[in-house]
Amino acid sequence: MKSEIVEGLESVVGADWVVTDVDQMRDYLADETPEPVRPKSSSEVVVVKPNTTGQISKILEFANEESLPLIPRGAGTGLCGAAVPTEPGVILSLERLDEILEVDENNFTVTCEAGVTLEQLLDELKEHESLFFPPHPGDEGAQVGGLVVENAGGVRAVKYGVLRDFVRGMRVVLPTGEVLKLGGKVVKNNTGLDLMQLMIGSEGILGIVTEVTLRLYPRPKQGVSLLVPFEDRHSAVGTVPKILQRGVIPLAIEYMERDLVERSCEHIGESWPAEEGEAYLFVIVTGNTEDNVYSQCETIDEVCKDQGADRMLFADRRRDRDKLLDIRSNIYTALEPDSADILDVTVPPSRTGELMDEVDRVAEEFDVYIPAYGHVGDGNLHPHIMKENDEAPPATEEIKEKIYQIAIDLGGVITGEHGIGKTRVKNLPQILVGKHVDLMRGIKKIFDPNGIINPGTVVDSDES
Ligand SMILES: Cc1cc2nc3c(=O)[nH]c(=O)nc-3n(C[C@H](O)[C@H](O)[C@H](O)COP(=O)(O)OP(=O)(O)OC[C@H]3O[C@@H](n4cnc5c(N)ncnc54)[C@H](O)[C@@H]3O)c2cc1C
Numbered sequence: 001m002k003s004e005i006v007e008g009l010e011s012v013v014g015a016d017w018v019v020t021d022v023d024q025m026r027d028y029l030a031d032e033t034p035e036p037v038r039p040k041s042s043s044e045v046v047v048v049k050p051n052t053t054g055q056i057s058k059i060l061e062f063a064n065e066e067s068l069p070l071i072p073r074g075a076g077t078g079l080c081g082a083a084v085p086t087e088p089g090v091i092l093s094l095e096r097l098d099e100i101l102e103v104d105e106n107n108f109t110v111t112c113e114a115g116v117t118l119e120q121l122l123d124e125l126k127e128h129e130s131l132f133f134p135p136h137p138g139d140e141g142a143q144v145g146g147l148v149v150e151n152a153g154g155v156r157a158v159k160y161g162v163l164r165d166f167v168r169g170m171r172v173v174l175p176t177g178e179v180l181k182l183g184g185k186v187v188k189n190n191t192g193l194d195l196m197q198l199m200i201g202s203e204g205i206l207g208i209v210t211e212v213t214l215r216l217y218p219r220p221k222q223g224v225s226l227l228v229p230f231e232d233r234h235s236a237v238g239t240v241p242k243i244l245q246r247g248v249i250p251l252a253i254e255y256m257e258r259d260l261v262e263r264s265c266e267h268i269g270e271s272w273p274a275e276e277g278e279a280y281l282f283v284i285v286t287g288n289t290e291d292n293v294y295s296q297c298e299t300i301d302e303v304c305k306d307q308g309a310d311r312m313l314f315a316d317r318r319r320d321r322d323k324l325l326d327i328r329s330n331i332y333t334a335l336e337p338d339s340a341d342i343l344d345v346t347v348p349p350s351r352t353g354e355l356m357d358e359v360d361r362v363a364e365e366f367d368v369y370i371p372a373y374g375h376v377g378d379g380n381l382h383p384h385i386m387k388e389n390d391e392a393p394p395a396t397e398e399i400k401e402k403i404y405q406i407a408i409d410l411g412g413v414i415t416g417e418h419g420i421g422k423t424r425v426k427n428l429p430q431i432l433v434g435k436h437v438d439l440m441r442g443i444k445k446i447f448d449p450n451g452i453i454n455p456g457t458v459v460d461s462d463e464s
Pocket residue numbers: 031032071072073074075076077078079082083094114136137138139141142143144145146147148149150151152153154155203204205207208209210332417418454457
């Protein structure tokens with residue numbers, strides 16, 4: 001990296017917060033994208049660690065003047081290579097913006113800097129017993145800014161929605177250095193075009209989020225976990241709309257199959273509590289009183305029995321609930337080392353069973369192992385394309401395209417959680433074409449006229 005660039009950055013944050021040594025920046029060159037599909041990082045980069053919005057504004061002004069690519073960096077837990085610097089440039093790490101600024105119990109909001117991690121936020125809220133931040137994407141190391149720009153989901157979306165449903169306000173530094181304050185603590189806001197909604201899910205291509213105000217809920221006082229064994233997939237998946245139609249909206253409804261829970265159990269040294277069944281619904285029910293929670297459980301039990309599942313297991317002790325959640329969460333960690341890629345295709349919830357059957361057909365066609373599990377309450381499935389002999393199957397890209405096309409044909413989308421990032425830019429034309437993409441490129445150009453921020457992410461630059 002040229003010395004003028006390093007000096008320019010040092011003049012803003014001080015020499016201690018500019019990293020030029022490759023050994024010290026290794027952790028910033030990759031994210032959690034499976035290695036076989038992860039984009040190759042440039043090593044001609046410099047990492048800068050500002051700690052105020054003002055410093056970020058100056059860095060962006062400087063990068064814009066120099067036409068220097070700049071990649072915002074959260075915690076690097078993304079799964080599509082969005083935070084990987086593929087071109088020489090500056091990695092701007094948000095890690096020092098790590099303060100929780102205000103918990104407002106009367107307005108049910110928390111305001112924090114973008115580098116606060118989900119774990120930090122949840123810990124802070126333990127001090128405020130009545131307040132609850134429902135979203136729980138699987139890696140608590142993720143930063144609030146990263147969660148917002150990825151519009152992260154997770155297991156609790158079925159009851160409370162995704163990150164988009166929680167953002168009330170934010171502060172953003174534009175690629176040209178100006179600072180925008182969007183939204184606030186207000187519940188209703190119809191003041192012109194909603195740029196805040198545009199920033200949510202923008203994957204760091206429109207600006208840098210430096211501060212976020214998130215909506216909170218009252219904390220439910222009671223919770224119970226249920227494990228319902230079914231003999232087959234379609235009985236399990238077909239039960240989900242029937243539960244919802246009875247007016248019970250669980251905190252989470254997850255689907256998993258026996259081979260995967262056994263693999264997860266082996267991975268973490270646990271035992272699977274259900275002897276029966278090949279397909280399982282894992283349901284978490286919450287409410288304010290025991291009576292309310294038990295009545296929801298009774299309804300779920302009735303519906304499941306109607307569907308032929310009469311061995312519902314009930315976990316109300318914290319230890320048993322944590323064990324079930326742990327097994328579910330560790331399906332990912334058990335599969336991850338052998339995964340060539342991890343997908344997050346999403347279809348209208350009633351079509352999840354068809355999606356799973358079609359994924360199995362693709363696995364058969366290519367003779368590869370593609371285990372799938374997921375958030376069946378909201379139609380979001382995680383098929384893992386597994387390695388063979390420690391290598392990605394040669395047809396990985398073709399397999400991915402086929403699965404994406406199946407999701408699209410079922411009325412769904414190629415990604416419901418992890419975004420387009422860099423690994424899926426080539427797949428975007430499968431679902432978005434023509435004017436839609438032109439508009440996206442045009443919006444990017446208005447925000448970022450010199451195309452400096454996170455190049456190669458979400459959309460290619462305009463080739464016309
Ligand atoms: C074990 C595991 C489980 C996961 N479970 C889920 C899940 O259940 N649901 C789900 O949706 N995702 C899940 N993820 C994916 C990941 O955690 C989310 O995408 C998360 O939102 C990424 O946040 P981050 O801080 O790590 O962002 P990074 O990976 O650092 O960055 C992601 C993108 O956001 C940009 N960015 C980061 N911070 C900012 C900022 N402040 N301003 C502007 N741009 C920024 C980066 O440039 C990049 O483009 C999981 C990942 C792992 C490893």
